[in-house]
Amino acid sequence: MTNKSDKYIISIMVDNEPGVLARVVGLFSGRGYNIESLSVSEVDSDKFLSRVTIVTSGTKIIVDQIKAQLNKLIPVHNLIDITQQESFIAKEYILIKIKKNQKNQKKTFDIANKFNASILSDQNNELILEMVGTSLNISKFIKLLRTFGIIELTRSGLVSMPIDSSFIKK
Amino acid sequence: MIKKITGAKLLVECLINEKVDVIFGYPGGAVLPIYDELFKQKKIRHILVRHEQAAVHAAEGYARSTGKIGVVLVTSGPGATNTVTGLTDAMMDSVPIVCISGQVPTHMIGNDAFQEADIVGITRPCTKHNYLVKDVDNLAGAIHSAFFIASNGRPGPVLVDIPKDIQTFRTNYEGKTNTKKISYYSPQVDPNKDSIKFFVEMIGQSEKPIFYVGGGVINSGPKASRLLFELIKKTGFPCTQTLMGLGAFPTSDQQALGMLGMHGTYESNLAMHQCDLMICIGARFDDRITGKVSGFSPKSKKIHIDIDPSSFNKSVNVDLTIQGDIKKVLKEILNLLNKKKMHFQKQKYSNWWKKINKWRKKDCLAYKNSKKLIKPQYALERLNELTKNLCPYITTEVGQHQMWAAQYLTFNKPNHWMTSGGLGTMGYGLPAAMGTQIAHPKSLVIDVAGEASILMNIQEMSTLKQYRLPVKIFILNNHYMGMVRQWQELLHGNRLSESYMESLPDFVKLAESFGAVGLRATQPNDLDLMIKEMIEIKGPVIFDVCVDETENCFPMIPSGATHDQMLLGPNDEFEDGISEDGMVLV
Numbered sequence: 001m002t003n004k005s006d007k008y009i010i011s012i013m014v015d016n017e018p019g020v021l022a023r024v025v026g027l028f029s030g031r032g033y034n035i036e037s038l039s040v041s042e043v044d045s046d047k048f049l050s051r052v053t054i055v056t057s058g059t060k061i062i063v064d065q066i067k068a069q070l071n072k073l074i075p076v077h078n079l080i081d082i083t084q085q086e087s088f089i090a091k092e093y094i095l096i097k098i099k100k101n102q103k104n105q106k107k108t109f110d111i112a113n114k115f116n117a118s119i120l121s122d123q124n125n126e127l128i129l130e131m132v133g134t135s136l137n138i139s140k141f142i143k144l145l146r147t148f149g150i151i152e153l154t155r156s157g158l159v160s161m162p163i164d165s166s167f168i169k170k
Numbered sequence: 171m172i173k174k175i176t177g178a179k180l181l182v183e184c185l186i187n188e189k190v191d192v193i194f195g196y197p198g199g200a201v202l203p204i205y206d207e208l209f210k211q212k213k214i215r216h217i218l219v220r221h222e223q224a225a226v227h228a229a230e231g232y233a234r235s236t237g238k239i240g241v242v243l244v245t246s247g248p249g250a251t252n253t254v255t256g257l258t259d260a261m262m263d264s265v266p267i268v269c270i271s272g273q274v275p276t277h278m279i280g281n282d283a284f285q286e287a288d289i290v291g292i293t294r295p296c297t298k299h300n301y302l303v304k305d306v307d308n309l310a311g312a313i314h315s316a317f318f319i320a321s322n323g324r325p326g327p328v329l330v331d332i333p334k335d336i337q338t339f340r341t342n343y344e345g346k347t348n349t350k351k352i353s354y355y356s357p358q359v360d361p362n363k364d365s366i367k368f369f370v371e372m373i374g375q376s377e378k379p380i381f382y383v384g385g386g387v388i389n390s391g392p393k394a395s396r397l398l399f400e401l402i403k404k405t406g407f408p409c410t411q412t413l414m415g416l417g418a419f420p421t422s423d424q425q426a427l428g429m430l431g432m433h434g435t436y437e438s439n440l441a442m443h444q445c446d447l448m449i450c451i452g453a454r455f456d457d458r459i460t461g462k463v464s465g466f467s468p469k470s471k472k473i474h475i476d477i478d479p480s481s482f483n484k485s486v487n488v489d490l491t492i493q494g495d496i497k498k499v500l501k502e503i504l505n506l507l508n509k510k511k512m513h514f515q516k517q518k519y520s521n522w523w524k525k526i527n528k529w530r531k532k533d534c535l536a537y538k539n540s541k542k543l544i545k546p547q548y549a550l551e552r553l554n555e556l557t558k559n560l561c562p563y564i565t566t567e568v569g570q571h572q573m574w575a576a577q578y579l580t581f582n583k584p585n586h587w588m589t590s591g592g593l594g595t596m597g598y599g600l601p602a603a604m605g606t607q608i609a610h611p612k613s614l615v616i617d618v619a620g621e622a623s624i625l626m627n628i629q630e631m632s633t634l635k636q637y638r639l640p641v642k643i644f645i646l647n648n649h650y651m652g653m654v655r656q657w658q659e660l661l662h663g664n665r666l667s668e669s670y671m672e673s674l675p676d677f678v679k680l681a682e683s684f685g686a687v688g689l690r691a692t693q694p695n696d697l698d699l700m701i702k703e704m705i706e707i708k709g710p711v712i713f714d715v716c717v718d719e720t721e722n723c724f725p726m727i728p729s730g731a732t733h734d735q736m737l738l739g740p741n742d743e744f745e746d747g748i749s750e751d752g753m754v755l756v
């Protein structure tokens with residue numbers, strides 16, 4: 001039995017009904033589980049289904065319990081532990097506003113290029129950049145831009161999908 | 171064409187189609203249209219309680235003693251918030267309840283309107299599921315879904331919040347089968363075949379097995395108890411039962427070792443500690459059972475049968491899990507045993523039984539009786555002796571009296587024992603007895619109570635009077651919150667902070683003021699005659715049994731200790747002292 005705490009990505013398909021997010025979040029807070037990131041949006045407007053991606057951490061025993069508890073919520077149709085899949089994609093989206101600096105302009109563009117980021121706005125000596133990437137790359141990206149003075153940033157939280165197995169909708 | 175009806179009328183029709191014959195409730199502004207519809211019909215009986223908490227406990231007593239769903243109806247705001255303790259109780263003990271609450275009209279929700287409370291928000295963590303119905307066209311779907319969810323899979327309470335305008339709007343109702351459920355829910359009830367094979371292999375290999383059975387067997391219905399009986403008889407293995415599982419297997423049977431856990435018997439706990447195979451059926455390894463988890467039955471292989479996969483490996487790791495409804499699982503197991511013509515040679519287990527019988531000889535429930543003072547254990551032994559032929563339904567409050575009732579009464583049938591196990595709610599017993607008596611009007615129903623607990627829902631005496639419910643309240647009056655005092659003696663240097671019950675009412679006069687009969691016994695010699703008198707009285711009785719105030723409940727495994735560190739009596743000292751870890755446990 002291992003007591004190692006690992007990161008897990010859990011993806012659930014839920015009825016898109018009022019209160020469903022409160023049920024999910026309340027389960028985590030009520031039982032003392034961690035949420036490292038959470039993203040949710042409707043993915044099927046005919047069947048009123050939303051997909052929730054949660055990044056959590058804990059020992060295997062705790063995460064098994066989290067999964068079992070989530071599965072018990074009535075609006076949860078299906079749950080997969082993406083981190084248990086053979087291969088998967090997990091990405092995040094970030095918007096970041098930095099000070100425009102004449103001296104560092106070239107460097108900024110280099111970084112943006114390197115990370116495949118694009119500049120969405122260039123006004124009042126402020127730049128807004130967007131980027132999609134793994135959480136690790138996003139953190140690196142932020143770190144590099146920090147030297148120019150970050151005004152604000154927002155991250156979408158992880159969204160994720162297994163490569164082989166299909167996510168069966170019920 | 172189907173005629174359109176109001177939401178209130180639709181609700182009542184849905185209830186009738188769900189075969190509801192009784193609901194426990196209390197009216198108020200936000201449910202008046204529903205009460206109006208109840209007034210106009212004859213199929214559903216409404217029992218007017220005196221506090222909404224009691225409505226839920228009454229519904230729990232009704233549900234647990236019949237296997238049916240208990241139904242509650244309350245108004246918005248304070249009516250709804252008063253149900254929270256009851257709903258939490260039902261959640262912890264897996265009792266199927268549907269609670270209908272009124273709500274302010276939809277356009278006023280969120281405005282801090284008069285008697286508005288976000289009851290769906292408040293009860294989210296203490297219900298299995300809940301709905302706020304915002305469209306009258308969804309009302310039938312919500313009600314039928316609520317009944318389905320409450321009773322399928324692991325049972326539990328479901329709340330449906332219905333704004334007042336929805337009760338007056340009109341819609342079509344096409345009956346139960348034609349109504350589309352608004353939630354998707356399909357719990358797994360059939361076990362996996364391989365797991366049954368493993369089960370049979372594992373029991374074949376063990377030499378020191380034990381069945382550890384719990385409330386899930388009661389939840390699964392009387393058939394589950396019958397199949398369990400068959401399995402236990404076939405194998406010849408010993409069986410211990412949790413507080414919630416008492417009666418799932420006859421406690422007077424030779425193979426029954428009594429309750430296990432914190433106040434369980436010596437033989438049960440030692441057998442759990444030393445077994446090589448633990449077969450857990452519908453129990454959930456509660457902390458009252460395991461004690462210190464790291465020292466819990468360290469050498470055994472463990473099998474866990476449960477309908478709820480979140481019960482698996484939650485506190486104790488097991489070797490085989492079987493997910494399914496117990497009656498289905500047991501049926502499959504028995505089929506395979508018969509097919510394989512498995513026999514369980516008595517001889518193989520004779521050493522194990524020898525050990526168990528040695529532990530039994532300790533007679534851990536023996537107590538020193540007195541000629542002058544009524545010992546609570548003696549009072550219950552007499553109650554048991556004089557009522558067991560009547561097969562009474564027993565409910566309890568919470569405290570020492572509850573544990574003594576579990577230890578000294580006989581439970582030979584399922585659904586005859588109603589107690590608050592998971593939440594430990596003082597004030598549960600009287601309303602639960604009320605609900606039980608409604609379901610079984612001709613039977614003897616006894617609430618074994620403490621003088622402190624009974625005061626928590628004493629207003630229900632008025633309900634007993636109104637419906638002429640002949641519930642017998644058997645108070646073991648020790649003038650203390652005995653269970654609290656016992657912990658203070660053991661863990662807090664005997665400083666009895668706020669656990670003495672000052673200024674108690676005169677229970678005899680109290681009974682009389684509600685039109686019931688009051689009895690009081692102060693001497694052991696009084697008991698037999700007065701118990702008989704109590705049984706013979708046609709109406710409700712409060713029997714104030716004045717017991718030894720100093721008695722404590724043994725055996726006891728102090729918190730943070732393991733099964734082999736049991737205290738058997740007042741003179742037992744806990745060798746290691748209570749650890750700091752143990753001190754913070756409840």
Ligand SMILES: Cc1cc2nc3c(=O)[nH]c(=O)nc-3n(C[C@H](O)[C@H](O)[C@H](O)COP(=O)(O)OP(=O)(O)OC[C@H]3O[C@@H](n4cnc5c(N)ncnc54)[C@H](O)[C@@H]3O)c2cc1C
Binds near residue numbers: 325389
């Ligand atoms: C003061 C006090 C002292 C206590 N001391 C003790 C004590 O000494 N010993 C003791 O045993 N208890 C004691 N309790 C009670 C304890 O707190 C727990 O409530 C109790 O032990 C739980 O019982 P259980 O394990 O049978 O589970 P339950 O709470 O009855 O749970 C039932 C289990 O069965 C499953 N289930 C339900 N329906 C089905 C089905 N159809 N098929 C399959 N599985 C199903 C559920 O998922 C659940 O896991 C005490 C309580 C109080 C208030």
Ligand SMILES: Cc1ncc(C[n+]2csc(CCOP(=O)(O)OP(=O)(O)O)c2C)c(N)n1
Binds near residue numbers: 594646648651653
């Ligand atoms: C609603 C509620 N409040 C507090 C407690 C804590 N508690 C557990 S047992 C007990 C004392 C019960 O006293 P009594 O009913 O006289 O029973 P006794 O233990 O004396 O038999 C208390 C206060 C509880 N279980 N429930």
Ligand SMILES: [Mg+2]
Binds near residue numbers: 621646647
């Ligand atoms: Mg008392």
